[in-house]
Amino acid sequence: MANQIDGFNFEQRHGKARVRVARVWRNIDGRQSIVEWNVSISLLSNCAASYVNDDNSDIVATDTMKNTVYAKAKECTEQLSVENFAIELGKHFTSYYRQVHAAIVKIVEKPWERISVDGQPHEHGFKLGSERHTTEVVVQKSGMLKLTSGVEGLAVLKTTKSGFEGFIRDKYTILPETRERILATEVTGTWRYSYESVSSIPQNLLYFTQRYMDVKKVLTDTFFGPPKEGVYSPSVQSTLFQMAKTVLNRIPDVTSVQLKMPNLHFLPVNLSNKNNSIVKFEDDVYLPTDEPHGSIEASLSRYWSKL
Numbered sequence: 001m002a003n004q005i006d007g008f009n010f011e012q013r014h015g016k017a018r019v020r021v022a023r024v025w026r027n028i029d030g031r032q033s034i035v036e037w038n039v040s041i042s043l044l045s046n047c048a049a050s051y052v053n054d055d056n057s058d059i060v061a062t063d064t065m066k067n068t069v070y071a072k073a074k075e076c077t078e079q080l081s082v083e084n085f086a087i088e089l090g091k092h093f094t095s096y097y098r099q100v101h102a103a104i105v106k107i108v109e110k111p112w113e114r115i116s117v118d119g120q121p122h123e124h125g126f127k128l129g130s131e132r133h134t135t136e137v138v139v140q141k142s143g144m145l146k147l148t149s150g151v152e153g154l155a156v157l158k159t160t161k162s163g164f165e166g167f168i169r170d171k172y173t174i175l176p177e178t179r180e181r182i183l184a185t186e187v188t189g190t191w192r193y194s195y196e197s198v199s200s201i202p203q204n205l206l207y208f209t210q211r212y213m214d215v216k217k218v219l220t221d222t223f224f225g226p227p228k229e230g231v232y233s234p235s236v237q238s239t240l241f242q243m244a245k246t247v248l249n250r251i252p253d254v255t256s257v258q259l260k261m262p263n264l265h266f267l268p269v270n271l272s273n274k275n276n277s278i279v280k281f282e283d284d285v286y287l288p289t290d291e292p293h294g295s296i297e298a299s300l301s302r303y304w305s306k307l
């Protein structure tokens, strides 16, 4: 919220960060489900008086925000996507409090995955996976919505079909050109959906969970290529672009994609002393590093979208 106070521009927001909640659903057929969410809320509201006049009468206590997370989780009698839960919270804060104009809700879901025992999905057993599903929603009092989802910590690597050639060579360049290297990264992706009001989102409460799986599959399938032949990557930049483009081409209600793909280098190992070579690199022994790493990021959106 922006105000003019004492001749200054003043902007403020307040919220509660990292509220951890888990919700279990117990089906009558014996199958149980769990989600674990880490929720951060930020409210845009008329409460400048608390900053400048010691008047807290327009403040939603951040402790109340925390309690609301548990109350709303309790109310969710049916399993729902992390996006839907974030939207529910945003709707609550903007409709319940006269003072609140907009709510920003960010959630990171912990990747509990149903375990299989003897090839059978377990009714109530879960193990922790790796990459995390994220969302950020902005809900306005009017019902206007900005909905973004994401994935973080999606670590992928391929042992061949990657190279890097034709880059600028100058007096500081030592990197050899190559058509054979390991390509490894940890993808952080965010994508925005086209739904622009809380009333226009799909009815299915797990719709965005399914889309999350779809986007992840497109990202990884494009990174790796077909199982036998793979696909050649001339640079992280090129692979990133193909990944983002394929998401937009395959998933109609996604309007923009942002990807961050650090280049986690696997350096060739060559060791020798005065007399002989101890290890001669033959595309076999590498020194994995993550510091320093290349940092490559880009965003791609449909050019006709209003975003």
Ligand SMILES: O=c1[nH]c(=O)c2[nH]c(=O)[nH]c2[nH]1
Pocket (backbone or CB within 6 Å): 164, 175, 234, 235, 236, 237, 263, 294
């Ligand atoms: O795919 C790459 N992109 C770069 O920009 C770059 N720079 C570098 O040193 N190696 C690589 N690899």
